[in-house]
Amino acid sequence: MKTFRIGGVHPHENKISAGQKIQNAPLPNQAIVLLAQHLGAPATPIVEKGTEVKVGQLIATASGFISANVHSPVSGKVAKIDTIVDGWGMKTPAVFIDVEGDEWMENIDRSSDIKPVCKLEPADIVKKIGEAGIVGLGGACFPTHVKLSPPPGKKAEVLIINAVECEPYLTCDHQLMMEHGEEIMIGIGIIMKAIGVNKTIVGIENNKPDAIAHMKALASKVMGVEVTPLKLKYPQGGEKQLIDACIGRQVPSGALPIEVGAVVQNVATVYAIYEAVQKNKPLIERVVTVTGKAVQTPGNFRVRFGTPLSTLLDMAGGIPENTGKIIAGGPMMGRAMSNINMPANKRISGLLMLPSEESIRQEPQNCIRCAKCIGACPMGLEPYLLAKQAELGLWDEMEQHHIMDCIECGCCLFTCPSRRPLLDYVRMGKNKVGGIIRARNMKK
Amino acid sequence: MNLIVVSLITLGITGCLAAIILYVAAQKFKVFEDPRIEQVEVLLPGANCGGCGFAGCRNFAESCVKAESMEGLLCPVGGQPTMEKVAEVLGRTAAAADPMVAVVRCNGTCTNRPKTSQFNGTKNCQIVSNLYGGETGCSFGCIGFGDCATACKFDALHINPESGLPEVDEEKCTACGACVKACPKQIIELRKKGPKSRRIFVSCVNKDKGGVARKACSAACIGCGKCAKECPFEAITVENNVAYIDFTKCRLCRKCVAVCPTGAIHEVNFPARAPQVEKEATTPNNVAKTTEETTNN
Amino acid sequence: MNNLIVSPAPHAHSGDTVRRNMLNVIIALVPAYLVSLFYFGLGAFIVSATAIVACVVFEFLIQRFLLKQNNSIGDFSAILTGLLLGFNLPSNLPIWIVVIGALVAIGVGKMSFGGLGNNLFNPALVGRVFLLISFPAPMTTWPRPIAWNSSYLDAETAATPLSLIKENGAEALPAMWEMFIGNMGGSLGEVSAIALLIGGIFLICTRTITWHIPVSILTTVAAFTGILYACDVINVTPLFHLCAGGMMLGAIFMATDYVTSPMSASGQIIYGIGIGIITVVIRVFGAYPEGMSFAILIMNAVTPLLNTYLRPKRFGENKK
Known part of the structure; x- marks a missing residue:
């Protein structure tokens, strides 16, 4: 069975919420819609206090090339445009909307009929995706329309669908495939048309045999779509790792996947593209996994952006007694939150509640130079060395040792027997070196 | 005898050869340097x-x-x-410069600024500030893991274990600015040391609106602007909800300290306040004189 | 609700610890230890137990009174050093020499560099080589292996196969099979190739070590001695060299010491090849009958250089 060639680890899967039907979360009384739900510059609001909005109405436009539109996920009246403190204690701009009823924009098709035919031209498809504010729902939130517009001179050869869901605990993509497989297949067809390729590989890890069988059955009816089971290994969902696993090509250091002719899209993004192109529905909701070993009813919930996260936590039976850490995302790359007064948004794919005994790190010991971090690093870097260099502030040396290739997957820290905080330092060094490189490029 | 002669000759030849090689190499690879x-x-x-x-x-x-x-x-x-x-x-003349000192602009002691989360990871300010706003409600304030203390080469900065804030040892501080660069929150500033090390500064950099800042920290600058109104020398500006005292304009009259509702403005190395100190002083020298007089009284 | 805990990702850990890795190596040494107890009996027990206890005590004393740091006995690395030191000594060695060896191993080999993780040379080998140079006579008289032996200092002595070929050529060598199971003279832990191989397979299966170092050492030795055998420089087969002396113990347990071996796979292979070549050169052309420990120490010194020049293969380095 295929997998990527360098490094990788095997964390416990803990897919507790697997097989749980997607439930709709209730509408909030007040929706707080973040303006920075994507990578890049925050969107510019085009509504003001008192504006009446409908579900799906554009409320903020992309400001810059790498940015994305934001639509109202609810109907009602704009209460104010202000900043809120997000889950990480930082201020971020948001539009507050008092919810009244649930009135949708007229052009959105809310029926459950499946529309298989798309007659749009490739350029129109990309434009429509951009207008719908779609971003990569795998976690990075990179605006999708940018990714679907390859730079001049580059030609995509193959579309790779990331249905790996290699993060432990998370099951939202898995459940989405089981419930909306047909829509996803149509979405794949739309993307293939948009970027002009005739081959698609759907990569699914072999811990989801039901999804593999389901998608294989559906793919057999579609020309050029192939479902590839992948051997369970983290971080297979990393873009570069997935390309290596599916087509055996390695993206060179510092280059984009298009360099090897690949375009990667997350399966949830594909579903959002289907809805946007075929049903005119912008990205206003997503499926979120709420899980944890002590959680009463872990599950997968479809939630409108702007709904407080506490609503989701309540739907899963509330926060368990001894919860020490609440993580937005999975345990390997998710961010621990310092408070939960934050609304759902495009970025959050899961909420994981860890009991306090699993939340505390053990004291680090001396590095015993066992080289397990090197063995685990999927990018072939030397985490032990980079961490030491970051500690000492040797930024130039870090750059020489390819620090910017680090994908921050956490394999090094996961595997270190001495419990050294390798990734803490590596990430800090990557930030520093990234800043130095940007400053240098500015000067040129 | 013969043995001694032979060894002397061989050693001598080796020595001469080495000297020649060294001399040639030194000449060939000589780098001219301004003495x-x-x-x-x-x-x-x-x-x-x-x-x-x-x-x-x-x-x-x-x-x-x-x-x-x-x-x-x-x-x-x-x-x-x-x-x-x-x-x-x-053979030139030196440019004039005032002596400076590092100043920590944060009031967020453990009592003033309660913790709202607990950080469990590498105790390094840079890492924390990349990750999130910090353990307290104030995302501008001192993190307290001592990047500045590590950066200080002169042992002049230490984290006070009681308040959790760094403290500058004025005697040792050389104003090299290493701590200023090390602090990810830009809390530390180099300010004029002032006559007799007396200086006044706003010990807060919180840009939140007054209410929010006050909620996070009881000694935060709430940007009310009372100090700016009180200041006779227009040394104080309020921008982004935080006051700043321009040390080139400040004449150390201490009026602002008295009006600050949260106690965010600090005065350092002034003698204890006698009731009639608040005479208007026009020059730093005058201030120094006045205070001397008061101490003498 | 209590304050939430915040830490940087990842929030999961494999559960691996230094102690578990050390324990795995100790477990892997058990078969070889049983064989040595069978052949060398009481002497093997006394020497190895002394080495372990002395190493642990010295580590504790040095950390407590000299370095004034928290003790790290709990990571089992001192126990492992003691065990490996014991494995490298003849089973009829007087206790006081063993204690000196432990002092050098821990005091000079490990603690003077700053403890576990910072030492340049394998501590057990530092101890052994110090003893070999300081006490050449007791370090090179090995007891004859006798099943269920109960003698210690007064044991009947025998030469190792390697010293036999140094002195008399290929006469009076034990049979190949005897050497494979460990019925020959030698240091107490090095005699049984089969038991050490079982331990090595255990280590590789538990991912405690990778295959690179042992395989490259053994392959190099086999290839090099094979060439020499074919050219009639030596008159024993490569198989003899693989089973004789400390080859298996060194290749599987001593050279793979985490701290002193290179980090990258390519570095580990070069390191293994280096050890193989130096060992054979010392064995065949040198004055000492055995060269494994010297070879490992020499390559330990080269390790930082290998770490600098041989980097792991980066992702995307060679396009396919």
Whole structure:
């Protein structure tokens, strides 16, 4: 069975919420819609206090090339445009909307009929995706329309669908495939048309045999779509790792996947593209996994952006007694939150509640130079060395040792027997070196 | 006898050969260096702290020798006396500079600023500030893991275990600026040391609106602007909900300290306040005199 | 609700610890230890137990009174050093020499560099080589292996196969099979190739070590001695060299010491090849009958250089 060639680890899967039907979360009384739900510059609001909005109405436009539109996920009246403190204690701009009823924009098709035919031209498809504010729902939130517009001179050869869901605990993509497989297949067809390729590989890890069988059955009816089971290994969902696993090509250091002719899209993004192109529905909701070993009813919930996260936590039976850490995302790359007064948004794919005994790190010991971090690093870097260099502030040396290739997957820290905080330092060094490189490029 | 002669001759020949090789190599690879660089370097403190903005004392010395004038060249550690000596060697005049000192602008002690989360990871300010806003409700304030103390080459900065904030040892601080660069929150500032080390500064950088800032920290600057109105020298500006005292304009009259509702403005090294100190003083010298008088009384 | 805990990702850990890795190596040494107890009996027990106890005590004393740091006995690395030191000594060695060896191993080999993780040389080998140079006579008289032996200092002595070929050529060598199971003279832990191989397979299966170092050492030795055998420089087969002396113990347990071996796979292979070549050169052309420990120490010194020049293969380095 295929997998990527360098490094990788095997964390416990803990897919507790697997097989749980997607439930709709209730509408909030007040929706707080973040303006920075994507990578890049925050969107510019085009509504003001008192504006009446409908579900799906554009409320903020992309400001810059790498940015994305934001639509109202609810109907009602704009209460104010202000900043809120997000889950990480930082201020971020948001539009507050008092919810009244649930009135949708007229052009959105809310029926459950499946529309298989798309007659749009490739350029129109990309434009429509951009207008719908779609971003990569795998976690990075990179605006999708940018990714679907390859730079001049580059030609995509193959579309790779990331249905790996290699993060432990998370099951939202898995459940989405089981419930909306047909829509996803149509979405794949739309993307293939948009970027002009005739081959698609759907990569699914072999811990989801039901999804593999389901998608294989559906793919057999579609020309050029192939479902590839992948051997369970983290971080297979990393873009570069997935390309290596599916087509055996390695993206060179510092280059984009298009360099090897690949375009990667997350399966949830594909579903959002289907809805946007075929049903005119912008990205206003997503499926979120709420899980944890002590959680009463872990599950997968479809939630409108702007709904407080506490609503989701309540739907899963509330926060368990001894919860020490609440993580937005999975345990390997998710961010621990310092408070939960934050609304759902495009970025959050899961909420994981860890009991306090699993939340505390053990004291680090001396590095015993066992080289397990090197063995685990999927990018072939030397985490032990980079961490030491970051500690000492040797930024130039870090750059020489390819620090910017680090994908921050956490394999090094996961595997270190001495419990050294390798990734803490590596990430800090990557930030520093990234800043130095940007400053240098500015000067040129 | 023979043995001694032979060994003497062989050793002598080897020695001569080595000397010739060394001489040739020394001539061939000789690098001309301005002798003044050496002279200047001797005068410098040799701490290689980088406070001057150059990579170490040697580099600074080279820059001094190459530079047209002494403008902008200052060794913060050696201060004015050192720069005068350097200028003498180079036959120029040193630029005038006031002595400076590092000032920590945060009031967020454990009592003023309650914790709202608990950080469990590498105790490094840079890492925390990349990750999130910090353990308290104030995302602008001191993180307290001591990146500044680690950066200080002169043992002048230490985290006070009781307040959790760094404290500057004025005697040891050379104003090299290493801590300013190390602090990810830009809390530490180099300010004029002031006559008799007396200075006044706003000990807060919180840009939140008053209510929010106050909720997070009871000693935060809430940007009310009372100090700015009170200041007779227009030294205080309020921008982004936080007041800032321009130390070039401040005449140390201490009026602002009295009106601050949260106690965010600090005065350092002033004698205890007697009831009639608030006479208007026009120059720092006058202030010094007045205070001396009061102490004498 | 209590304050939430915040830490940087990842929030999961494999559960691996230094102690578990050390324990795995100790477990892997058990078969070889049983064989040595069978052949060398009481002497093997006394020497190895002394080495372990002395190493642990010295580590504790040095950390407590000299370095004034928290003790790290709990990571089992001192126990492992003691066990490996014991494995490298003849089973009829007087206790006081063993204690000196432990002091050098821990005091000079490990603690003077700053403890576990910072030492340049394998501590057990530092101890052994110190003893070999300081006490050449007791370090090179090995007891004859006798099943269920109960003698210690007064044991009947025998030469190792390697010293036999140094002195008399290929006469009076034990049979190949005897050597494979460990019925030959030698240091107490090095005699049984089969038991050490079982331990090595255990280590590789538990991912405690990777295959690179042992395989490259053994392959190099086999290839090099094979060439020499084919050219009639030596008159024993490569198989003899693989089973004789400390080859298996060194290749599987001593050279793979985490701290002193290179980090990258390519570095580990070069390191293994280096050890193989130096060992054979010392064995065949040198004055000492055995060269494994010297070879490992020499390559330990080269390790930092290998770490600098041989980097792991980066992702995307060679396009396919």
